[in-house]
Amino acid sequence: MSALKGDRAVPAPRSGHAAALDRKRLLNTRGWTFLLVLAAVAIGVPWLNATGALPDYAVPLIGKYLCYALLAIALDLLWGYCGILSLGHGAFFALGGYAMGMHLMREIGDRGVYANPELPDFMVFLNWQELPWFWWGFDSFPFAIVMALFAPGLLAFVFGWFAFRSRVTGVYLSIITQAMTYALMLAFFRNEMGFGGNNGLTDFKDVLGYDLQSQDTRIGLFVLSALAVAGGFLICRMVVISKAGKVIVGVRDAESRMRFLGYRVEGYKLFVFVLSAMLAGLAGALYTPQVGIINPGEFSPANSIEVVIWVAIGGRGTLVGAAIGAVVVAAAKTILTGLYPEAWLFVLGGMFVFVTIFMPRGILGVWDSMVDGMWETRGMDPAERRLKA
Amino acid sequence: MLRTIRVLLAILNLALIPPALADEAALRAEIAKLAEAKFPQVESVIEALAASGDPAAAPVLTALREGRIYWRKSDLVVVTGEKAPKRSLILRDPLSGEELETVKSREAKKVKVNNGLRNLIDGALSGLTLRAPDAGTRLIAAEQLFKTRDPETLPALDAAIAAETDEGVAAEMRDARAAIILQDADASPDASRVAIARMVERGDADARTILSGFGSDDPMLSAAAQSGIEGIDRSLRLWGYGQNIWQGLSLGSVLLLAAIGLAITFGVMGVINMAHGELVMIGAYTTFVVQEFIRTSAPYLFDMSLFIAAPLAFLVAGFVGICIERGVVRFLYGRPLETLLATWGVSLILQQAVRSIFGPNNREVGNPSFMSGAFELGGLTITWNRLWIILFALAIFAFLLFVMKRTMLGLQMRAVTQNRAMAADMGIRTGWVDAMTFGLGAGIAGLAGVALSQIDNVSPNLGQSYIVDSFMVVVFGGAGNLWGALAGAFTLGIANKFLEPFSGAVLAKVLVLIFIILFIQKRPRGLFALKGRAVEA
Numbered sequence: 001m002s003a004l005k006g007d008r009a010v011p012a013p014r015s016g017h018a019a020a021l022d023r024k025r026l027l028n029t030r031g032w033t034f035l036l037v038l039a040a041v042a043i044g045v046p047w048l049n050a051t052g053a054l055p056d057y058a059v060p061l062i063g064k065y066l067c068y069a070l071l072a073i074a075l076d077l078l079w080g081y082c083g084i085l086s087l088g089h090g091a092f093f094a095l096g097g098y099a100m101g102m103h104l105m106r107e108i109g110d111r112g113v114y115a116n117p118e119l120p121d122f123m124v125f126l127n128w129q130e131l132p133w134f135w136w137g138f139d140s141f142p143f144a145i146v147m148a149l150f151a152p153g154l155l156a157f158v159f160g161w162f163a164f165r166s167r168v169t170g171v172y173l174s175i176i177t178q179a180m181t182y183a184l185m186l187a188f189f190r191n192e193m194g195f196g197g198n199n200g201l202t203d204f205k206d207v208l209g210y211d212l213q214s215q216d217t218r219i220g221l222f223v224l225s226a227l228a229v230a231g232g233f234l235i236c237r238m239v240v241i242s243k244a245g246k247v248i249v250g251v252r253d254a255e256s257r258m259r260f261l262g263y264r265v266e267g268y269k270l271f272v273f274v275l276s277a278m279l280a281g282l283a284g285a286l287y288t289p290q291v292g293i294i295n296p297g298e299f300s301p302a303n304s305i306e307v308v309i310w311v312a313i314g315g316r317g318t319l320v321g322a323a324i325g326a327v328v329v330a331a332a333k334t335i336l337t338g339l340y341p342e343a344w345l346f347v348l349g350g351m352f353v354f355v356t357i358f359m360p361r362g363i364l365g366v367w368d369s370m371v372d373g374m375w376e377t378r379g380m381d382p383a384e385r386r387l388k389a
Numbered sequence: 390m391l392r393t394i395r396v397l398l399a400i401l402n403l404a405l406i407p408p409a410l411a412d413e414a415a416l417r418a419e420i421a422k423l424a425e426a427k428f429p430q431v432e433s434v435i436e437a438l439a440a441s442g443d444p445a446a447a448p449v450l451t452a453l454r455e456g457r458i459y460w461r462k463s464d465l466v467v468v469t470g471e472k473a474p475k476r477s478l479i480l481r482d483p484l485s486g487e488e489l490e491t492v493k494s495r496e497a498k499k500v501k502v503n504n505g506l507r508n509l510i511d512g513a514l515s516g517l518t519l520r521a522p523d524a525g526t527r528l529i530a531a532e533q534l535f536k537t538r539d540p541e542t543l544p545a546l547d548a549a550i551a552a553e554t555d556e557g558v559a560a561e562m563r564d565a566r567a568a569i570i571l572q573d574a575d576a577s578p579d580a581s582r583v584a585i586a587r588m589v590e591r592g593d594a595d596a597r598t599i600l601s602g603f604g605s606d607d608p609m610l611s612a613a614a615q616s617g618i619e620g621i622d623r624s625l626r627l628w629g630y631g632q633n634i635w636q637g638l639s640l641g642s643v644l645l646l647a648a649i650g651l652a653i654t655f656g657v658m659g660v661i662n663m664a665h666g667e668l669v670m671i672g673a674y675t676t677f678v679v680q681e682f683i684r685t686s687a688p689y690l691f692d693m694s695l696f697i698a699a700p701l702a703f704l705v706a707g708f709v710g711i712c713i714e715r716g717v718v719r720f721l722y723g724r725p726l727e728t729l730l731a732t733w734g735v736s737l738i739l740q741q742a743v744r745s746i747f748g749p750n751n752r753e754v755g756n757p758s759f760m761s762g763a764f765e766l767g768g769l770t771i772t773w774n775r776l777w778i779i780l781f782a783l784a785i786f787a788f789l790l791f792v793m794k795r796t797m798l799g800l801q802m803r804a805v806t807q808n809r810a811m812a813a814d815m816g817i818r819t820g821w822v823d824a825m826t827f828g829l830g831a832g833i834a835g836l837a838g839v840a841l842s843q844i845d846n847v848s849p850n851l852g853q854s855y856i857v858d859s860f861m862v863v864v865f866g867g868a869g870n871l872w873g874a875l876a877g878a879f880t881l882g883i884a885n886k887f888l889e890p891f892s893g894a895v896l897a898k899v900l901v902l903i904f905i906i907l908f909i910q911k912r913p914r915g916l917f918a919l920k921g922r923a924v925e926a
Contacts, residue, residue, distance in 0.1 A: 085726045159906075166910040171661050171725045175860050176906050182857045183902035186895050301857060305733055312730060345741035352734020356727040357720050 026237050034320045035230055041066075042226035046219045059218050060290040061334065065327045066225040067287040070232045072310040072326035073319050074279035077236045079308070080317030081245065082272045083252030085170075088177035089280050090304035091184050092152035096281030097294040098188075099151055101201035102135060103144030104212075104289060108205050121203070122196045132194045141208055148285035149278045156277030157270065164266040164273075169255070178301045185299035200295025207289050218290065225286045229323065232279045236319050239275065248272055309348070313355050315362025324363060413484065416446055420483055423453075423467045423500050424460035431506060439513035444521040447514055449483050454510045458483065459497040470497055515542060519549040519562070527558045535565040535595070538572045564591055571603045581610055589617035593768065597621045628768030633886045639775040641882025642782035643844070645875060646837035647855040648862035649785060652874040653830030654710075655863050657793075657806055660718055660827065661729040664736035665859060666852025667743075668831045671709055672702035672838020673847045674743060677752045692757040695839060702835035709739070710831020714824050722823075736852065744849040754842040778840050785836055786875055792829065793871065802826045861905050867915025877915070881905075 027035070045062055048054040075089045110117040114124040119131060137143045159180060163173055191197035210217040239245050250258045251265050259265050288294045297303070306329075314325025329351070336344045359366060419437045422430060435453070438446040452458050452469045459470040459478065468489060470478040478497055480489040502510070515537075518530035527549075534542055546566050553559040567584035570576045576584070585603070588596040600621070603614045647669060654662045676698040683690045683697075690697070713735055721728040756774055763772040793799040804812040805822045813819050838851075845851060866877025881901055888897035909915075 162910040168913045183899045187899045345737045349734040349737030353731045356731040
């Protein structure tokens, strides 16, 4: 793509030393730390809430951050390890969210404004006579969960199958993923699509019989989100340390070379793409009940690209960094939009510019160099130390 | 019914008498009778006014129909009244419109009309206005008759046709006459045949409606009407395609405008500039500022505002572009994905900056007089602003081609793009050329903003709505190829407009996006892919 490669200082492919060496064990020190912190949050937040130190609204809010963290981990697997920059991951997240939202709509039953036992409110409002076929089955919770994984997975499979087979790569791929989520946003905005149009799906009452407004249910969902993040992290780690993981990193750093070595690059890419999309769908499915609404705005290209900045800020190719980035940026957004609504976009935009130019390896990258520098002053080779650790 | 006929007979009489005979004094005498008038008196006044045949009576009748005729309680003078604040009325002379005085509402009484009288006024008005001195008024009256198709207006219409001097108005009157005859079951077969031919000649959707409403026992006539309908359908369909193509060209020109600057930064330089849409927005806001300035200090320049705004927008957006290149992009050459993220950040900052300065709402940018209105070309309706925008887009395209192929800067740009090291060895300041190229692309985006301000809302989100589209155009046309951008823009524009009737506007757009996504699978480098060495460069 780049016409300018050659005399510019192109950084060496980012098979960074940290990433290269922790490919051996499922959980290294950093992985354990991450899981321990996650466990501490999963226990600590409800406990603090129970003692009254944390207000009630904070629980679903932090739960939302956890969903973002899972989404970021999913994108990091794709971008950090396979080098595919998807600018449409919000689409998979939103599809998962819609699948869950549809189930929650069915659970409302006849408690809607129009008290129609058969149809959700917005369909009654639009004078629809019967439930469209794609809503069939969403009365069942397991079906909805399966669809929350299956729908994004299927979209990713079809999209990726076409794209990778015809070797659309790099920026071109990024731009068509953006077009994909943009097209979906336009489509979901239409009332005729049968997904609630502009307003999306909302006014949920309960899930599996538990009232969504009660604090107990919220804490339950919060703990589930934490578990999902841990689970997603472990799955991604397993992929990364597997032999396939090595091939995937190879594809990122030298795609043609892997192809010449005889690997079916398309298959590996497709696998990562679909897995990543399904994790994003899971994050979306947990997001909807905690936030209480899902609407087409989730498909907007701006949302998807914000996920990329989470990963970039945390440090791509680290998984843990992606989760940290997601939580830090999302929390900063909550705080700043409350205090200085004008300033938020300046800060976010500034982060994009600053991180790409000055912190190409993100927060964790900066941390690594600090630690390395510390060890070097004690006369120990950082690589050697990490091998021992 | 009798009343109507009487009015018509009166008009018919007057068709023979020159209207000048009905002098103003007579009109005033009639109007004066409206004071304290009950419905029957009002009726007789309407008839008399209609019989006067004087077009000056028309505004009085209109005012009467709309309930704006009053009489002053103090002296029984009949006036038109206009409601003013604080329950008062501005009184005017009914004929000259000269302002008399402002009184309290209760000091004047309205002349009331009922629906029967309103119908009577309508008939009288169309008769009066058919003979109005102004051709535009007569045309409107004829069009009105064409719509109402009242058989009883036929004699008045015939007289008006005989007296008509303006060819266009006469044609419209004959159309109205034909429409009335086809409506009339008692019309003679000969007259009907002529009328059918007339309608077929007219050949638009209204004519089709009238023909399809025509029923006759005579099989010859029915067949003639039927074949007339089919002929009209055929030509309407052709004009419909024409209109689609025109609208497609119009949309294509918008896409071209949005994408053409990108064809430089992305296509030629290979820089993914996500802030491109914001540069367009800056161009639009420059136009807004120029117009504001002109409004407050030099209103006579308003029609020139776009000519002033265009070079300014080019410079402002170009300057911002050069700042982006020097400040951000140059550190990221060779890292396209990072460039994409950083320029997205820049786009957020620019958006918020504009929002903070100009506020989040839409800003109004006016159309200069030469860009407002529309004209008819056969069955096509062509608005001037769209036409100018197409021409503007093509002019920018030609300008860009000229710069790229015929100037030193263009030569250096192409040299740097093809082989940077070699170009540097030949003494080209590659950094400077990078900045200028980016600045050129940004400046073109600013020019696009001037044009888009004429047809779109000028708001901080303006750029966002074009960014995906413009990338699609460049990717579809093939990066690095200006002609590709041209072909891509117009193909996508026309495809979109042809899909719209079947699927609705939003779905058409979705379908086009899906099509492009599939198309890129087939030809990952676009319609006009670069061949040879440049491909892998």
